[in-house]
Amino acid sequence: MDEYLTEGYSEPCGRCAAVDWGVSGEEQFFCKKCHNVIERTRDMVGECSHFSNNNKVSYIAKPKNAAMEFAQEWMVCEGFQFVLKQQADALVSLGVCLQFKTDVMWNFWKRYLQNTRQAFVxxxxSTAGFSAYLNSESEGEPESVPFCEGTSLTGSPSEGRKPASGCSNDRRSGSLDASLYxxxxxxxxxxxxxxxLALxxxxLLWVREAITLADLLRLVKERRVPYLNIHDCLPKDMNLFxxxxxxxxxxxxxxxxxxxxxxxDLAKVIKLPAFPTVSQDCLLHPIPLTVRYLLESNLPDGLLVWVHKVIDEASMGADSFLTFDPVKKKPALVCYDIQAAAVIIVTMKLLFKLDDRVEWTSPGKAGSEKKKKVFNVxxxxxxxxxxxxxARQKMEIEEVRQLWKSHKPFITSQKDKSLVFKKRRIVNHLQHRFQKLTDSIPEQQVSTxxxxxxxxxxxxxxxxxxxxxxxxxxLNCTFKKxxxxxxxxxxxxxxxLNRCPPTCSHHFSDSEPSLPRMYVWLLDLFSFLLGVSQGQVHKEVLNIERCFKKRKRPPVPKSTPPRAATKKTPCPS
Structure with missing residues (x-):
């Protein structure tokens, strides 16, 4: 069969000098001796066999004008605008409200371009002048221009403006200003x-969506939100090079x-006002989030009453504590998901101590039907x-099976372009052969x-x-007295609970060997659910315990001994 498909082609292999060609499943010629894949395909044989039998195999016609490869001129900020549009579309397709994309996301992006004076001013x-502009105190605030109606993330921020000086494409990049950027x-x-992702x-926080930062990173990890290999999603006119x-x-x-x-940092650059209040009806409030994590960790519903008490005693349910305000001198953005997990851990320590002794002697071990319904650690x-x-093994297997390499390779230089494409063709050919040998189906991307x-x-x-x-x-963790x-x-x-200076990192790795194993296991469980390190959860637990320490308690009246009865004696006259 291969002899029929390769009929009329008798050029020797450039690697082993053999004349024994075969056709792969992708219609490409390869040497049966050394498995060298060449540029020639079966379609080329059908077209060229009528003219000559001595055509060169690896000949690729280059365009007469090298600028044809970069026909579309674009700026780096336009590339990021397309990335943000793809991410916003993916989140909207997952159920986020349309206002997130049309109003909030686009307005944030416009404010960013204005405050950095890249567009809409x-x-x-130019990119080269950013440093001088931001370090100069004589410059005033950028004067914004009116926006066109119907403008969206699909528009181009550089429409109607000429590329700045020094932004000419010098064949070192596909964009006009990559080197200056x-x-x-x-x-x-x-x-x-x-x-x-931060934007x-x-x-998402502005529209008070129920997607936490841990959820967003998990969506990125599962390829539901574009981030890895983003150049596969870019249009053909926007060539990355x-x-x-x-x-x-x-x-x-x-x-x-x-x-x-x-x-x-981005909220400071954009100069955003105070965010909408995170009240109890918002799903980012600690109470709804703790309900979610109690269900996830298979803990009893009765624990929610004690969780509420911990939140109230630590003064964590106040709107001023939970709402993000970038206008403040030292704005603090609460880690809502880690904080909710830390509240559950503090509650478990409060009820069951988690010192590797008390939790194992808790009630509910007897075999009676009544005590089977009592929660036992x-x-x-x-x-x-x-x-x-x-669940952990399943996640590790999915990470191993996931295809991390992109379909479109990055071309770092024109000199290595042919070599990169040749390596990619060999890899694709080997993958195709292995799939046929193992009779396996290639891993499909997760649909958004x-x-x-x-x-x-x-x-x-x-x-x-x-x-x-x-x-x-x-729960059976109380008694009446x-x-x-x-x-x-x-x-x-x-x-x-002494607070370290800001430059000092948390010391969880140093204190972890001395901590109770049950407490460390609980940190490991919630760090897995949130996709963070154990040290971050432990740090938030310490912050909640510091809130208890700062709480003002009413002064206890000192007990004074009763006064001794004194006899009234008449004054001497």
Whole structure:
């Protein structure tokens, strides 16, 4: 069959000099001796066999005008605008309100371009002039121009403006200003790929959506929100080349703390006003979030009453504490999801102590039918631990199977272009062959339109569930004494609560060996659910315990001994 398909082609292989050609499943010629894949395809044979049998194999006609490869001129900010549009479309398709994209996201992006004077101002500056502009105190606020009606993220911020001086394409990048953009990226508050996620999170927080920062990073990890290999989604006219790879190429997902810090910095750059109030009807409030994580971790519903008491005693439910206000001198953006998990851990320590002794002697071990409905930490641990390990192994397998390489390779230089394409063809050919040998189906990308569940565990008696549900079990951690309810656990332990200076990082790695194992396991469970480190959850636990320490208690009146009775004696006359 291969002889028929390769009939008329008798050029020797450039690697082993053999004349033994075959045709792959992708209609490409390869040498059967050394498996060298060449540029020639079967369609080319059908077209060229009528003319000559001595055509060169690796000949690729180059365009007469080299500028044809970069026909569309574009700026770096336009590339980021397209990235933000793709991310906003993906979030809207997952159920986020349309106002998030049409109003909030677009207005944030316009304010950013105005405050950095990249667009929508009377005198936009070049990328090279950003540093001088931002460091100059004589310059005033940028004067904005009126926006056109119907403008959206699909528009171009550089329409109607000429490229600034020094922004000519010199074949080192596909964009006009990549080299200048890289010079001023750190000092001029320019956009980066992690900042696109930070801007999405700020917009989600403004519309008070139920998507936390941990949920957003999980959506990125599952490829439901475009971030990795973003150049696969870019239009063909927007060609990424050379130094563009240093701006748009990402090899990993940013950490929770990185995106959180970028969100605070970006809010200062955009000069946003105070955000809408995070009240109890908002799903980012600690009470609704703790309900979600109690269901996720298979803890009883009765624990919610004690969670409310912890929130009230720590003064964490106040609107002023939860609402983000970038106008303040030191704005603080609350980590809502980590804070909710930390509240549950503090409540568990309050009720069961979690010192590797008290929680294992809690009631509910007897075999009577009545005591089977009493929540027991030991039984809960035996149900959670196998499900936790299965979920962790499943996540590791999915990460290994995921295709991290992009379909369109990044071309860093014109010199290496042919070599990069040749390597990619060889890789694709080997993957195709291995799939035929193993009879496996290639990994499909997750569709952004499919339903997304924020829960990773499913508890109940249904088939496929992770284990029996303990939500209806009652707590037995109090006793009555003199008509008052008192906790069975009378002691609460905590580590040193002295606050470290801002430049000092948390010392969880140093204190972890001395902490109780049950407490460390609980940190590990919630850090897995949120996709953060154990140290971040432990740090938030310490912050809540510091709130208890700062709480003003009413002064206790000192008991004074009764006065001794004195005899009244008449005054001497």
């Amino acid at each position: 009377n005198n936009p500056v 890289l010079k001023g990226k750190k000092s001029c508050n320019l956009m980066t790929m992690p900042r696109t 999405c999170y700020l917009a 050379g130094q563009d790879s240093k701006i748009f190429r990402v090899d990993s997902i940013p950490s929770y703390s990185k995106v959180h810090e970028e969100a605070v 030991e039984r809960w641990y035996k149900i959670m631990q196998p499900a936790f390990e299965r 339109t499919t339903s997304f569940s924020s829960f990773q565990f499913h508890w109940g008696k249904e088939p496929g569930s992770d284990g029996p549900s303990l939500h209806q079990h009652r 003199k008509g008052f309810k008192r906790l069975t656990n009378r002691k609460y332990w905590h580590t040193v």
